[in-house]
Amino acid sequence: MIKFTDEKFFDLAGKLSVEVQMRIKIVSYVLAACIACMPISMFMTGSFAAAAESGAQASSENENVKTDDGIPWINSELKENITDETPVDPKEDFHLYANKEWLMSNEIPDGYNVWSHYSEREVDVENQCLEILNEESVEGHDAELLYTYYRLLLDWDARNNKGVSELKGTYDRILSAENLDDITNLMMDTESSPIINSFLINFAAEVGFNDPDKYLVKISLPGLLLEDSAEYSERTGLGDMYYGLRKEMFAFIVGKLGMSEENAYRIFDAAIELETKLSSKIYTTKETNQDDYIDRINNEMTYSELTALSKVFPLDQILSTFGYQYEGSYLVVAPDYIKLLDEIYTEENLEGIKALMLVRYIYEFRLILDKEIYDKYNELQSKYLGISGTVPDEEMAYLFVMNVLPTSMQKVYISKYSSAEDKKKMEELCQTVIDTYREMLSDNAWASDEVKKYAIEKLDNITIHAAYPDKFRDTSGLDLSGCSLVGAYNRLGGSELVYNRSLIGKEVDKEMWAEGFDILSCNAFYSWNQNTINMIIGMMGEPFYSSDMSIEELYASIGAFWVGHEISHAFDSRGAIFDANGVYRDWWTDEDKEEFKKRVKKIDDYLDTIVAFGGLHFIGTNIDTEMIADMTGLQCALRMASKVPDFDYQKFFTKYARMNGSLGLYSAELTQLLQDEHPLNYSRTNVPVQQFDEFYETFDVREGNSMYLAPEDRLLIW
Numbered sequence: 001m002i003k004f005t006d007e008k009f010f011d012l013a014g015k016l017s018v019e020v021q022m023r024i025k026i027v028s029y030v031l032a033a034c035i036a037c038m039p040i041s042m043f044m045t046g047s048f049a050a051a052a053e054s055g056a057q058a059s060s061e062n063e064n065v066k067t068d069d070g071i072p073w074i075n076s077e078l079k080e081n082i083t084d085e086t087p088v089d090p091k092e093d094f095h096l097y098a099n100k101e102w103l104m105s106n107e108i109p110d111g112y113n114v115w116s117h118y119s120e121r122e123v124d125v126e127n128q129c130l131e132i133l134n135e136e137s138v139e140g141h142d143a144e145l146l147y148t149y150y151r152l153l154l155d156w157d158a159r160n161n162k163g164v165s166e167l168k169g170t171y172d173r174i175l176s177a178e179n180l181d182d183i184t185n186l187m188m189d190t191e192s193s194p195i196i197n198s199f200l201i202n203f204a205a206e207v208g209f210n211d212p213d214k215y216l217v218k219i220s221l222p223g224l225l226l227e228d229s230a231e232y233s234e235r236t237g238l239g240d241m242y243y244g245l246r247k248e249m250f251a252f253i254v255g256k257l258g259m260s261e262e263n264a265y266r267i268f269d270a271a272i273e274l275e276t277k278l279s280s281k282i283y284t285t286k287e288t289n290q291d292d293y294i295d296r297i298n299n300e301m302t303y304s305e306l307t308a309l310s311k312v313f314p315l316d317q318i319l320s321t322f323g324y325q326y327e328g329s330y331l332v333v334a335p336d337y338i339k340l341l342d343e344i345y346t347e348e349n350l351e352g353i354k355a356l357m358l359v360r361y362i363y364e365f366r367l368i369l370d371k372e373i374y375d376k377y378n379e380l381q382s383k384y385l386g387i388s389g390t391v392p393d394e395e396m397a398y399l400f401v402m403n404v405l406p407t408s409m410q411k412v413y414i415s416k417y418s419s420a421e422d423k424k425k426m427e428e429l430c431q432t433v434i435d436t437y438r439e440m441l442s443d444n445a446w447a448s449d450e451v452k453k454y455a456i457e458k459l460d461n462i463t464i465h466a467a468y469p470d471k472f473r474d475t476s477g478l479d480l481s482g483c484s485l486v487g488a489y490n491r492l493g494g495s496e497l498v499y500n501r502s503l504i505g506k507e508v509d510k511e512m513w514a515e516g517f518d519i520l521s522c523n524a525f526y527s528w529n530q531n532t533i534n535m536i537i538g539m540m541g542e543p544f545y546s547s548d549m550s551i552e553e554l555y556a557s558i559g560a561f562w563v564g565h566e567i568s569h570a571f572d573s574r575g576a577i578f579d580a581n582g583v584y585r586d587w588w589t590d591e592d593k594e595e596f597k598k599r600v601k602k603i604d605d606y607l608d609t610i611v612a613f614g615g616l617h618f619i620g621t622n623i624d625t626e627m628i629a630d631m632t633g634l635q636c637a638l639r640m641a642s643k644v645p646d647f648d649y650q651k652f653f654t655k656y657a658r659m660n661g662s663l664g665l666y667s668a669e670l671t672q673l674l675q676d677e678h679p680l681n682y683s684r685t686n687v688p689v690q691q692f693d694e695f696y697e698t699f700d701v702r703e704g705n706s707m708y709l710a711p712e713d714r715l716l717i718w
């Protein structure tokens with residue numbers, strides 16, 4: 001899923017050791033939920049970052065943590081928890097039963113912190129893209145842009161020659177700032193990096209909550225060096241990890257610009273100290289997962305109301321300088337944060353403000369400088385995350401290309417690898433799932449007729465987006481000729497800004513539905529404020545989809561796992577506050593809401609009893625929405641199956657479990673457990689299947705088995 005927390009952008013590694021430079025993507029933000037969790041979905045904005053570089057002091061410092069104490073199942077994603085001798089039994093641990101062979105025969109590759117079927121599929125797509133990039137087999141403007149950037153990334157000689165020299169000018173300017181006017185001037189320099197302009201506050205044209213058809217300007221929060229603002233009041237292993245990694249990385253780069261390590265550390269700590277002050281008005285990860293979050297951030301204001309909040313901090317100047325002043329509405333995510341900026345933007349805090357600007361500026365470029373810096377980064381990832389080895393340079397280069405030129409990469413990929421037939425088949429499958437949901441909702445026993453009627457209206461109003469859009473943004477104005485790597489990166493950042501600005505106040509072009517997320521990732525999305533399901537081409541390959549799958553496999557995958565899961569988000573606690581047109585409008589009656597909450601509470605209570613490892617329990621309130629989506633998707637697929645004569649349930653459930661097969665480093669597992677709204681994958685098999693009679697009958701599960709849940713304890717919502 002893409003969280004609501006786009007304000008927590010900063011620094012992501014996705015699944016790999018390679019962090020992707022997300023900052024450049026200030027594209028319109030897509031409000032969406034998706035199937036996959038953070039470590040496996042590269043392109044996710046924001047807090048997905050956390051998982052990537054994620055995980056608290058990794059294996060080396062956690063050797064004493066007990067990991068095989070899971071209740072009621074061991075966490076088989078941690079490879080150390082299973083051996084050839086580990087027994088398997090579908091009645092005791094269905095996930096392990098279905099996946100042991102795969103788990104035993106796979107390893108987490110160099111440079112990765114997780115390995116799963118999502119990863120396998122993404123690597124397949126990557127290899128297809130790499131073939132295009134290496135052979136330069138596609139012609140045209142978009143392809144040329146890709147080849148240029150790809151070559152720049154792989155040209156270590158040129159990168160080593162440039163070293164850090166291109167950062168020197170801004171580095172000197174920041175260090176020599178004598179007062180806040182100097183800082184203000186730097187922030188308003190339209191030629192400088194976007195990170196300089198927005199290190200204290202973000203602004204971008206996006207779609208708000210009240211009118212899904214139009215772009216407004218969203219004023220949102222900056223990212224934090226320790227990722228979660230909760231880390232500034234109570235530091236955990238997660239914050240320690242980011243602190244160590246980023247501090248050492250920063251010091252290494254500025255060391256090359258002539259700064260002593262002692263000075264670099266002092267500056268980094270001053271930046272953290274300033275962030276500690278700012279963090280009191282920045283939402284924590286936990287807050288962003290709460291039901292009232294949209295309500296809290298949905299503050300629309302006029303320009304004068306907005307700028308009245310900021311008498312000292314030069315918000316007015318910044319917005320007008322960058323062309324973000326207009327007559328329409330501003331969505332102000334945290335008005336109190338802007339008031340706080342006013343208190344903090346003073347000469348007493350000059351050193352802290354300078355420090356934060358410098359750290360954020362330098363860190364932004366860490367992966368596109370010279371080889372020594374790139375190697376150092378990988379070394380630090382190993383030290384702090386336990387990731388061993390690095391991905392091949394070509395893979396690293398592809399990931400960066402994909403990140404800064406997503407539209408071009410997608411267009412070129414589609415021109416070579418798309419199939420109109422598969423697209424059509426996917427549309428039909430989506431429609432079948434929708435039709436089954438209609439029956440499920442009609443038959444529901446506890447919801448009021450009023451809510452059921454509207455739910456069906458909303459269901460019927462869902463727009464299906466299959467495979468890829470037919471329309472993309474215009475890239476004809478982009479030109480990278482004569483650029484260095486850093487120069488090209490800056491130029492693309494600049495043109496992103498120009499594009500984003502051009503959207504202010506405009507109607508949303510719904511045909512360009514892939515804007516804002518990566519359709520080559522192995523993922524799928526439901527968008528709350530567009531009421532669309534997006535079954536993208538990136539997931540349409542083995543083992544999730546192929547044109548010759550059996551009906552059991554197809555129903556397990558597309559029926560339950562993908563489409564069924566995503567549609568559920570239209571009716572979960574976030575779905576309940578967006579109507580059939582994507583407008584932020586609560587359409588549930590109070591009584592229905594109470595009933596719904598009662599059922600969710602039961603799920604939370606159950607999830608809280610599950611122990612992942614090291615005595616750490618699942619956090620029900622963080623993961624209930626995604627678990628409900630999994631369960632409801634499975635419920636829908638089983639309803640589809642009930643209409644098929646001689647349906648092979650064993651094959652169906654086994655396929656379902658196998659798609660969840662995955663391995664993770666301790667650091668990745670810990671982060672997912674604590675920060676992600678997607679439950680650990682083994683539970684995404686075991687908890688959903690144990691809700692259904694068909695599972696009990698197929699595998700003869702009885703009371704006393706670890707897979708058993710008494711009928712009165714089962715958790716279905718719909």
Ligand SMILES: [Zn+2]
Nearest residue numbers: 033034035629
């Ligand atoms: Zn989901």
